[in-house]
Each structure stands twice: as C-alpha cells, then as structure tokens.
Amino acid sequence: MNNTTKRAYFLYVFIIAFLVGIGFMFYSFYTHGEEWASMTANRHLYSNGQILNAGSIYDRNGERLAYSENGQRSYHGSETVRKAFLHSIGDTSGFIATGVQTVYGNQLSGYDFVNGVYNLKKFGRGNDVTLTLDAKVCKVAYEAMGGRKGTVAVYNYKTGEIICMVSTPSFDPLNKPTDIDSNSAYEGVYINRFFTGVYTPGSTFKTVTAICAIQNIPDLDSRRFNCTGSYNAGTGIVKCNGVHGVLDFEEGFNNSCNCVFAELAIELGTAKMTQTANQLGFNVKDNMGETPISKSSFNVSKASPSDLGWAGIGQYTTLANPCHMLTLMGAIANGGTAIKPYYINCITTPAGVSTPIGTTTKSETITLDSAIANRMVDYMRSNVVNKYGDSTFKNLQMCGKTGTAQVDNGDPHSWFVGFSMNPETPYAVVCVAENSGYGLDVAGTISNTVMQAVCFPK
C-alpha cells in the first residue's frame, strides 16, 4: 500500500465512522426526542416540575377547562368543574398519570419531531386539545356522587364519545389539600377509577351469566326455578336476597334472584361460563388510546360448585372494571357491536389545523351475537319496567341491571349499569359508589341524574 492509498483508506474509515455517528444521533433523536423536549428539566416548557405554557383544553362545547396565562397553568372558573375534570385533564404536576396533560403533554406543549418546540417558540404556546366530555354534565355527575368514592360515566354507544367521566375522590388542582397523603378521604385520589378501578361486580355480572344461559340453554324461557331463600350447591350454600318462590328466568333476572343465577352458573359449568366471560371481554387486556384499562377478571379454574354459584352472581374472585362494563352495555344496546369509548376528540395547532384523535372504532375485545344482544335488551328493559320502575328513569326508555356487591371491608359497593334503548338518546351508563349500599338506591339514582343531564339538557 503506498502513502496515497493509505491516506484514502483512513479517510474512508473516518467517513464511515462519521456517518454511523450521524445515523446514531438521528436514531436517538427520533426515538428519544419527544422525551428530551418534554423532560421536566426543560425550562422552555416546565418550571419547578409544573407544566406552564401548554395549550388549552376544551370540552365538547368549546368551554375552556385548562389554559396557560402569564407563565401559570390555570383551570375553569368553577371549583366543582375543576374537581369533576381532575382525572380527565390531570393536575399541574403530573401525579395523575392518565390525565390529558400527562399523556398528551408533548402535543399540548407543541412538540413535533421535525421542528422540536417550534410551535411554542413561534406562537408562544402549544397545541390545544378538545375533549368529547361535557362540562355541564360532568359537574352534575360530580355533585351526584355526593362525596362518595367511585366513578360514573356515560358514552354514546353508536359513536364511542364519552360525554361524562368522573372519578372520586378528587381535589381542586388550584388548591391541592395539604393532608392529601395522610387523610383517608383521599385514598387512591391520583387514579382514575373509571380506567384503573376493579371492583367486585355483584349482580351486574348476572348479565354475563344470563348471556351464557341464552347461548347454551335453548328452553331457558320455559324453565321454572324455585327460590327458597338459599341454594344448596352441595359444597356450600348460596344465599338469596329474599324468598322468591317459583319463578321463570325473566322474573329471576327482575328480582336478581341469587338462587336462579347460582343454579344456572353451576349447571353451565366452569368451561362455558369462562368461555362466555372471555368473549365478553373478561381476562382480556384493553386500552383507550395511550391509556391502559385495568383488566376485568373471571377465574373459576379452582372453584368448587358453590364457588361457581357465587361467581355466577358476581361474587367469589370476580372483578370488573367500570370502563369495560360500560363497553359491554354498549355492545348489548348496539345489537351486539361494541364501540370503543374515547374522550379525546382532536388536537388543534395554533395555526388552526385539527387532527382527530378519537374516532368511532369497533372493540376487538367483546364478541356478542346480535340475536342474543336483542334478547338481553328485552330482559334489561323488563328489569326497569317490572322492578326498578320506569318513572325512576323518566323518559329514558331505560334498560339496566343493579348490583349490590358484598365486599370484605364495609358496606356493599352500589352498582348500576344500563342504557337508553331510545335511538334518539343512544347512551349507556355505569356507576359504582364504593361501600354505599343498595344498587338501585345509590348508583341507580346517580345514573338517572346523569342520564337526564345527558339526554335532556336544560
């Protein structure tokens, strides 16, 4: 090798090393750029760990819920609205991991891959986010929860738009309580119970056992059951909430008779009950955009007959997530087709260009035959007409199921799941009020209040 070729050789090596280096830099920028730009240490966007110059957040009617002004993050003028939106918007410090300000922090702060923090520098602020939620309805819902812990949500089962999503306890992001970490009233305050909560479902799970029975017992409607106040499963007793005597399946569902549903679950067996629960989204991971939804679980692999009876009435180890139960109600209401709920409508740049985020999408986690869904509509409508009272859910043509879920610590969880079957008001509702007693009295009343606000706005 002469000197000239040697020099050329080294030059090639240097050029290759340089290109590899540049390539690695671009790769890192591409994979970590968003992280770097929005790191809390970055003074352009944050100060003292607080998000400052982010864009605004609006409700579905253009009401401004959060904004930045003079280097401060601020929120809606009503304290109740601020509390009602704490879990959907998030706090200023990012403690609420599932809030828009945390999950969509990059978009709100105006970061984009090509221009970095271009939007922020050019316009002095980031992008805006518009939610599908209604501030008036969420305020009504927060007040209706009446200081109880739990969640209430309503979504349009045709489009997937969530109109109301409230999780309690909450706090005012402009006035965070000083005893938040020591006062039990704020237990679990940073989680959105709608996304992350899992609860013993109690009798709301009878909708699942009912679907399994419709799928597997052809003469279900001509069957007769006899409730003596308890069902003896051999390995143990399943107690009923009353002594219902001889009744058919529909009457058993109306009265939420534990004897009828324990008998059915045991007769159907672990394999069929598990198959139906899985088809309906139990034991399946799901998410809403960037946000994971806690998994509902149904596991009777080690259950004795009486355990299976208890599982069939929503007790034993069965757990349900409120977002999942709402989607299941949507599937029943919508002729078997489950539409995924979403609550972020679009992101709009300071130049006015909007990108839709949530769209109407079919859920992949729930499979339900349309004929079975329609039969369930009839049974759930019958619950309201024959048991809960149609006047309890005035003008809604409501279909529903209550739950009074026994728990180890304290009073039962009060549940209501249901929907309006009126095509003019295609909304489904879920409410869980922790340790609050009888399902219809508490969760049923809250559900009606919120559904009235959604379907008949004043």
Ligand SMILES: [Zn+2]
């Ligand atoms: Zn009974």
